[in-house]
Amino acid sequence: MRARHRLHERPHDLLGPRRGGGGAARRPVHLGRLDRPARLPLAPAALPGRRGRLPRTGRAGHGRTGAAGDRRRPPPVDQPGRRRDRHGLCRGDPRAGRLGRRRGGARDRGRRAGVRPHRARHGRPSAVRVSLALATVVALSCAPVAHVEPPPPKPVPKVLVIGVDGVRTDRVLTTRATYLRALMSEGLYATGHLDLAPGVKSLSGPAWSTILTGVNPEKHGVHDNTFNGRQYTRYPDFLTRLERLRPDLDTLAVTLWRTFFETGLLHQVDWHATLRPGVDYAEHLKDEMIIRRMTDLIARHQVDVVFLHLVNPDKVAHKHGPLGSEYVTALDTLDLGIGRLVDAVRRRPTYPNEKWSVIVVTDHGHRDEGGHGGLSPEELQIFLLAAGPGIRHERRHEAKLVDVAPTVFAQLGMRIPADFEGVPLGGEK
Ligand SMILES: [Zn+2]
Secondary structure, X not given: OOOOOOOOOOHHHHHOOOOOOHHHHHOOOOOOEEEOOOOOOOOHHHOHHHOOOOOOOOOOOHHHHHHHHHHHOOXXXXXXXXXXXXXXXXXXXXXXXXXXXXXXOHHHHHHHHOOHHHHHHHOOOOHHHHHHHHHHHHHXXXXXXXXXXXXXXXXXXXXXXXXXXXXXXXXXXXXXXXXXXXXXXXXXXXXXXXXXXXXXXXXXXXXXXXXXXXXXXXXXXXXXXXXXXXXXXXXXXXXXXXXXXXXXXXXXXXXXXXXXXXXXXXXXXXXXXXXXXXXXXXXXXXXXXXXXXXXXXXXXXXXXXXXXXXXXXXXXXXXXXXXXXHHHHHHHHHHHHHHHHHHHHHOOOOHHHEEEEEEEEEOOOOXXXXXXXXXXXXXXXXXXXXXXXXXXOEEXXXXXXXHHHHHHHHHOOOOOOOOOOOOOOOOOX
16 A cells, blocks of 8 residues: 555645654644543543553553653554564574574473473483484474464554535546545545435535434434434444444544534544634634644554544635635645645554555535535535545446445445445445
């Protein structure tokens, strides 16, 4: 995968130094805070903004101790290659012939134990016999095994889902879209229109409910932005499902829309980020703050599944419509943000031993004058983009929001829940 997401520039550099810049330089703009779910208040000293390892439930103390120590040492994310040390005893080592002295581990003791019955039957063996026996053991253990490399550690599947609110599909390719095009040229790009049942509006509430729960509004019950009738207990979001099936996974979700958490649309997630309440952030900086914090988290910390929800294009389209230069700027900024997120994935120290999938999805389009909720073709426009192992390069015309959740499961190598209504993009899972 390393070569596949090649980005020809490092977008984050445009924002100034990211490494070694010291705390002050990195904090002129920051995401207000990273919260644990509301029921688990987080001690201020453990905020991940201090570059420490993400403290987790049941690993008390990591946040505090990690803050200073991790500055010098990279965070202890999954460490490939550790096992290799144990197997490399004989490989090309000129001292291998004197192995009897060097070894002494459990395996070797086991081998020596194998000589003992011989000793018991024949009395104390002579020094010659012992050294012959050892030499045989050494020869047997080194000769054939010496050239067998241990199997490489299995790459760890991980998924980044970038939700982009109100991105009108037909406008995307009228812009540069450098990083979106890079993902499109590699993965599956599907365009389409929302297929809404009667009474369901082309609004974020129902659409993100469909994306996150993997079922249509008839089941998750959300028809508009009141979220009335929601059935998230029965049809939880895919992050919650993943947490219940695989509590070891590190899940992370960030959205500016607190409603996602307040309604339970995002329920059981290891980490969620949101803006500090009561602070009046400049509208156009909100996504930027999210991306800055998320690129930092993705590049440095343990994460397996990440969901982000970026809103600036939608805000701009509501204000200026999706046809003007303001919207083009919003899409350019979004594209750059996506490039920075993908780049952050590639900067992970453990990236060579990981296989990442990236999914980009929008929830609805916009009328030419801005606004949505109705049934005009412009409002109903959507697209899905998925790149990752097993997903062939393909262009489709039937994008379905219910396909996102099963795609996440498939890319993680997990069985697709039976009540999901979509199919994994890329198939053959
Ligand atoms: Zn909107």
